Amino acid sequence: MALADTPQQRLADMPAPSSWLARLTPLGLALIVPGLLLIFWHVATARRWTRLIPTPYETAEYMVDFVFGGIYNDAFSATAHIHLLASMSRVYGGFGLAMLAALPLGLLIGRIPLARLTLDPFFQLMRPIPVTAWLPLSMILFGLGARSAFALVFLGAFFPILLNTIFGVKNVDPKLFEAASMLGCKGNAQFFRVVLPAALPSIFTGLRLGLGLAWFVIVVGEMTGVPQGLGAVIMDGRTLSRTELVICGMIIIGVAGFISDRIVVAIGNRLLRWSPNHHG
Amino acid sequence: MAEPTIPIIEIRNVTKTFQLQGQTIHALKDASLSIRKGEFVTLIGASGCGKSTLLRIIAGFEKPSEGEALMWGKPISEPEPQRGMVFQDYALFPWLSVRDNIAFGPTSRGVPKVQARDTVERFVDMVGLGRFADAYPHQLSGGMRQRVAIARVLANDAEVVLMDEPFGALDAMTRERLQEELLDIWARTNLTVVFVTHAIEEAIFLADRVVVMTPGPGRIESDNPMLLARPRDIASPEFNDIRRALSGKLHSHHGKKAA
Ligand SMILES: Nc1ncnc2c1ncn2[C@@H]1O[C@H](COP(=O)(O)OP(=O)(O)OP(=O)(O)O)[C@@H](O)[C@H]1O
Ligand SMILES: [Mg+2]
Numbered sequence: 001m002a003l004a005d006t007p008q009q010r011l012a013d014m015p016a017p018s019s020w021l022a023r024l025t026p027l028g029l030a031l032i033v034p035g036l037l038l039i040f041w042h043v044a045t046a047r048r049w050t051r052l053i054p055t056p057y058e059t060a061e062y063m064v065d066f067v068f069g070g071i072y073n074d075a076f077s078a079t080a081h082i083h084l085l086a087s088m089s090r091v092y093g094g095f096g097l098a099m100l101a102a103l104p105l106g107l108l109i110g111r112i113p114l115a116r117l118t119l120d121p122f123f124q125l126m127r128p129i130p131v132t133a134w135l136p137l138s139m140i141l142f143g144l145g146a147r148s149a150f151a152l153v154f155l156g157a158f159f160p161i162l163l164n165t166i167f168g169v170k171n172v173d174p175k176l177f178e179a180a181s182m183l184g185c186k187g188n189a190q191f192f193r194v195v196l197p198a199a200l201p202s203i204f205t206g207l208r209l210g211l212g213l214a215w216f217v218i219v220v221g222e223m224t225g226v227p228q229g230l231g232a233v234i235m236d237g238r239t240l241s242r243t244e245l246v247i248c249g250m251i252i253i254g255v256a257g258f259i260s261d262r263i264v265v266a267i268g269n270r271l272l273r274w275s276p277n278h279h280g
Numbered sequence: 281m282a283e284p285t286i287p288i289i290e291i292r293n294v295t296k297t298f299q300l301q302g303q304t305i306h307a308l309k310d311a312s313l314s315i316r317k318g319e320f321v322t323l324i325g326a327s328g329c330g331k332s333t334l335l336r337i338i339a340g341f342e343k344p345s346e347g348e349a350l351m352w353g354k355p356i357s358e359p360e361p362q363r364g365m366v367f368q369d370y371a372l373f374p375w376l377s378v379r380d381n382i383a384f385g386p387t388s389r390g391v392p393k394v395q396a397r398d399t400v401e402r403f404v405d406m407v408g409l410g411r412f413a414d415a416y417p418h419q420l421s422g423g424m425r426q427r428v429a430i431a432r433v434l435a436n437d438a439e440v441v442l443m444d445e446p447f448g449a450l451d452a453m454t455r456e457r458l459q460e461e462l463l464d465i466w467a468r469t470n471l472t473v474v475f476v477t478h479a480i481e482e483a484i485f486l487a488d489r490v491v492v493m494t495p496g497p498g499r500i501e502s503d504n505p506m507l508l509a510r511p512r513d514i515a516s517p518e519f520n521d522i523r524r525a526l527s528g529k530l531h532s533h534h535g536k537k538a539a
Contacts, residue, residue: 182339183385183432
């Protein structure tokens, strides 16, 4: 705010005649690749290079039916929201639980040497195991169904949050602790006034990665005999040879994951206005 | 003030050793120095002669290996708001605005909100950052950041301000302005300043006393009162004479080493 008072800043803030163009350009650039892909898809299916994949138009029609119904009226008509909600509840539920577990653990491991010595080697050993490798074990432990999917999402989101929190807490500039103590902020008070805000950018990176991974894992998790969920839709589509259903499920996951990432980024930009690396 | 004989800061025969890769490094050997309230003392010397170590001992960040460091006759055991440190690389809290950085000390010490706000505004104005009070450190120039760092310790009622090459990273013009502003603040308040620098001119321009240190092991070579009237003219012949004399003292240890 104060900075906007400088004359140069004022000039830069002035709405130039071509500002709407400047704003549209990135959008236009971003749409080039998807547009080309769509054209290729259209050409490939219209010319019957492949018969395994429906045309973009057919897929769009299925999508409308999947979301609103009224075209085919089969078992999947107008059910998109049910599957989306089922997946979202697992993604955000698992993610939320992972956050509740990973944040305090990360703060503990990052701050307390004893906790680091006890827990860090264990987590470092567990970390390289891909989430998908947990699938059989989680099916054995939690059975076929929603709980298994939930557990996988939890595992997927847990490690990025944990590791980035540890990293953020361990890498606070030591000068800041000296500055705080010479200003009269000592001991545990430093945790809230120095450690937490200093680690926030790193913690946010962890949350963003964790949420991305949660969306990534949900499909695998829902392939284990869950009746509802976008992963289940994709699996059903494959079993029933309904490729358009597979593609519709993929598109919805992509869009939902994208929107949820944008929301996290927007929150981050707001909370981390102060950070030169997080431009708001 | 009440007892003019007691120095505000006293260093008595302080030795500081560090263990580094199995070697013992004498950062400071048998250093003694006493500083009276209101004095402006500069520490000057070659790299590695223990200037920062001495300053950090006064601040309470380090403990002497031998000897003692006292403030008003009492041993310094930990960092305290009475002794504010201004670091070369600012060490501002990047997540706090200029105003909140300056308010950090008072709020940490539980100063009532209304009173803290008045104090903060006063010091924001004192260092001329009124227009930038809501800006974050990364939006400021180096000179402005160092002003915030100075205001931050002043707003916290520091009696002694410890400065470790505070203007070392700034361009010449900004440095000169900040030197004058610092002298101005010092003249108007009852501050005691201990100021580490590499630059002889800066040391002479600012100080009541220039303490020359020599390395290997770090020792206090001499303590030189500066009697030139203020404001001082860097271009004057008197200034030049002092510079030459100090320069000789600074480099005297090279001869000793060779012998
Ligand atoms: N924490 C430490 N561990 C090991 N050695 C140290 C430590 N701090 C300082 N030293 C050593 O003590 C000596 C004095 O260091 P100090 O930083 O006080 O010098 P200085 O006069 O401030 O130098 P400069 O002008 O380069 O800042 C150096 O040899 C340095 O390597
Ligand atoms: Mg130093």
